[in-house]
Amino acid sequence: MTTPQVARPSILTVDDDPGVSRSVARDLRRKYGRDYRIVRAESGAQALDAVREIKLRGEEVAVLLADYRMPGMSGIEFLEAAMDLFPAARRVLLTAYADTDAAIRAINVVDLDHYLLKPWDPPEEKLYPVLDDLLGAWQAADRRPARQVRVIGHRWSSRSYEVRDFLARNSVPFRWHALDDGDTEAGRLLTACGEDGVRLPVVITAAGETLVEPSDAELADRVGLTTRPSADFYDLIVVGGGPAGLGAAVYGGSEGLRTVLVERRATGGQAGTSSRIENYLGFPDGVSGEQLTDRARRQALKFDVEVLTACDVVGLEARGSARVVRLDDGTELAAHTVILATGVSYRVLDAPGLGALTGRGVFYGAATTEGPSCAGQDVYLVGGANSAGQAALYFAAHARRVVLVVRGDSLARSMSHYLVEQLARVDNVEVRTCTEVVGGTGEEHLESVTLRHTKTGETTTVPASWLFAFIGAAPHTDWLAGTLARDERGFVLSGPDLVTDGRLPEGWDLDRPPYHLETSLPGVFVAGDVRADSVKRVASAVGDGAMAVSLVHRYLERS
Incomplete structure (x- = not known):
């Protein structure tokens, strides 16, 4: 009996200079060709095609080495795209002496593992020791596929759809088993967990725990999402996890503010459900809402932002200098400042039978x-x-x-x-x-x-x-009635819109007018689609989030 051979993992190198590309591949084969497959490409697009092919074959990539200066697709852009396919692969940028600033920037963009200056002769001193360390770290890492959550339900069950949508939008891998679509595994799973299929959906977590008709909060808690805050007081609470909220969280966290983002369902908002966004700055080939959201969320977490999921904010009030938000389970969070970025939802079709x-x-x-x-x-x-x-x-x-x-x-x-x-x-x-x-x-x-x-x-x-x-836009602001000034459609008023004939808003207790994105409650700001007369675009929402954080700093400095 012949034992099937296991494919060697790949080391991929890409450089648009054919001579340099061949030289890199030659040095790699000399040292690593026995244990690794060396893949050479001469453009970012060609390299990305090779990475996709490796992924489809079910093989692994251990190290990616990319030249920084390549026409069409830079090395940073290639590594950013490739890391979505092979997040565990070690990433190396090849740079000239004049490009070291680019390598430093890449550390933040693609979590760069190392950068190498060209030329690196002799490789025994400047190339191989670096790759030995990276390959050792890659081999030691646990790269086994994560055990998936499994969902059993009826194809046309609204709650089954909601559970699948919740998991997908929160980037939780899961396997769907439709009880009424001839999926024999669905019945076997129900038998194994002692359920008769009367109450659905049933969710089996990666740890083997059975959840019957779980709420979003219970589901989030059991699949590893963060649902409880780690502190009672923060510098900044961001309510809503769409582009505006994520933008505010990233800027708040990166500038040293202790920040918590509270999202009632899944980060991304309406933009997170977009299959492709092609007019967002910096993505000439387009990006899906899911990809953009995932990257923004990871970026926020990198800056130590707490992201709470399945937490619905139902109240807001001032207690002295603190601003307090209340969650639907009675939990309260307090902070110096709050940014409201609750976004909007599509209006329900008002037609019989729907x-x-x-x-x-x-x-x-x-x-x-x-x-x-x-x-x-x-x-x-x-x-x-x-x-x-x-x-x-x-x-x-x-x-x-x-x-x-x-x-x-x-x-x-x-x-x-x-x-x-x-x-x-x-x-x-x-x-x-x-x-x-x-x-x-x-x-x-x-x-x-x-x-x-x-x-x-x-x-x-x-x-x-x-x-x-995909009709209309209904703001999530009913819970703010009597607390903040809103327009007739429920959008939150801010800045100059609150000043009428030189008169400050009722109850305003400061000797200055509201800042541009500040609401009728000092220290509470609004960003994104929920703001009255905002531009309904992803870029403007992110800009609102960034601007709100700068105004938060101004407020804190003068408080």
């Missing part, structure tokens, strides 16, 4: 976990802004046909030009303007939707199992 089908064919937001399930079927999307356009492109890769339902007479009024052009080039995307959804039917799940032409009044009922809505 309310009861939420999570059972009717979804709000992209719900990218449902993409593969739409294969070969028609998908209806409601909305004309960027989020709807991004979702249409995502679902077009899975569905037979995507129908974008838009109330207006043109996408150009509410959607970025680049997205309008991309949608026009996709054959299986159909745009229906001057159209709205006025009804839906279904027993266990959505089976049909009724569309109405807004100008003629003509209605059409079409078969549909998938409806995703």
Whole structure:
């Protein structure tokens, strides 16, 4: 019997200078070729293709060596992309003497393990000792795949969907077993944990603990997310984990403020559900909301920010110089300052028959976990802004046909030009303007939707199992009624908007007007989509978060 050979792990080197590239590969093969596969590339794109191929083959990468100055994709950009595929791989940047500043910056961007100055002759002194240490550390690390959480439920159960969505948006790996889709493993798992399938969903944690119909808070606690604060008092409490909240947390933590971020569901907000964001500065090839959120969250944690998940803030008050927030479980957190970045949610479709089908064919937001399930079927999307356009492109890769339902007479009024052009080039995307959804039917799940032409009044009922809505923006501010000044739609007023004819807001006890992002309660600031008249873009939300932290410093200095 022949024992199958285990593939050697790879050491990958990329340099756009062919001579240097061959020299690096030669030195690597001389020392490590027996135990490692040496992969050579001459561009960042070529190297990234090689990394993806290694990933698909189920093999490992031990070390990545990338030249800093490469056209098209720099070494830092390549390492940043490659670390998403092989986070355990050791990362080395090859630099010239003039580029050492770049290497220092890369330590923060890609958690660089080392940088090497070119030329490194002799390799016995300047190359091999470094790689020996990195390979030793890589071999000693535990790289076994983490045991996955398993979720057992019904395909068209709204709570089963919510659990899967919660885990996915919090980057918790899980395996889904649908009891009604012929998944025999689902029945075996239920038998093993002593459940009869009457109460679903059932979640089995990586440690083997069984959770029956868990709440978000219970689920978060059992899968390793942080749900309890480590202290009672902070410099800064950030409420909300979308781009504005994450931006504020990163800047607060990086500038030495003891910061806690409190998120009621999952970091990322609406942006976190976007399948692809292509107009965010610094990502010319686009980035998914999930990737952007994950990187921002890791960045915040690197600066010692506490991130609390599944914690719903229900109250805010001033107690002397402290600002206190109250969670739904009665826990209180106090701080010198608070930044509100609670964002907005999509408005619920006000049409007969749809309310009861939420999570059972009717979804709000992209719900990218449902993409593969739409294969070969028609998908209806409601909305004309960027989020709807991004979702249409995502679902077009899975569905037979995507129908974008838009109330207006043109996408150009509410959607970025680049997205309008991309949608026009996709054959299986159909745009229906001057159209709205006025009804839906279904027993266990959505089976049909009724569309109405807004100008003629003509209605059409079409078969549909998938409806995703991206309409309007409802702020999460009901809990602030009577505490902060808001506009008629519930958005929080701040700065100059609080001053009327030179009069300061009622109850304002300072001898200065509110700072630009400061609310009607001194020391409480607002950032992102929840702020009145804000620009609903990811970049502006992050900018709000950064600006709010600078104003926090100003407030603290003068308090």
